[in-house]
Amino acid sequence: AQKITQTQPGMFVQEKEAVTLDCTYDTSDPSYGLFWYKQPSSGEMIFLIYQGSYDQQNATEGRYSLNFQKARKSANLVISASQLGDSAMYFCAMRDDNSGAGSYQLTFGKGTKLSVIP
């Protein structure tokens, strides 16, 4: 069974500061993918960044980076130089690559609400 845990229901960060959103996962399969999505108040889920379990380097996309610690089963999202537009819900998700038809599915965490303070 898969499980994604986001322990921070809400976070505050000062504009222009960096912030880390925590995500831990639980899987017994060696091949999996980890994703972060952003959901503004408008409702659309926006893909931010992806990390494969066999990737040697941490993924980066602009101001987003993923701090992947495989042994600790953590995949924290780091947002550098926060902007007011970063205020949103952030979801961590995992895809298990070895579960047949279910390998297409994503399992989502409950999310972290980030508020950027001017």
Next chain:
Amino acid sequence: DVKVTQSSRYLVKRTGEKVFLECVQDMDHENMFWYRQDPGLGLRLIYFSYDVKMKEKGDIPEGYSVSREKKERFSLILESASTNQTSMYLCASSGFTGAGDIQYFGAGTRLSVL
């Protein structure tokens, strides 16, 4: 640019009505998904489809059915809407890109069943 379009942003229906939620993607993706999102419960998968006319149940399929007659279109059907189906519904699609099979989402449909 990736485009997943859901037919309605807001929908109000009455108990017992048959409800159709439509989703169209223009990326030639093989896989399409329907999720519902509720406060405190996160996103839960209702159904997904990995090919035309193929469908698989997700975690919460009860009370729902789906249809995929064309590759670009995936419909979610509430045969007889009930108040506990009031929720945010999100459609997504993904393809075999070799780069993580990323799911791209539509803007969502907020459904209220009265």
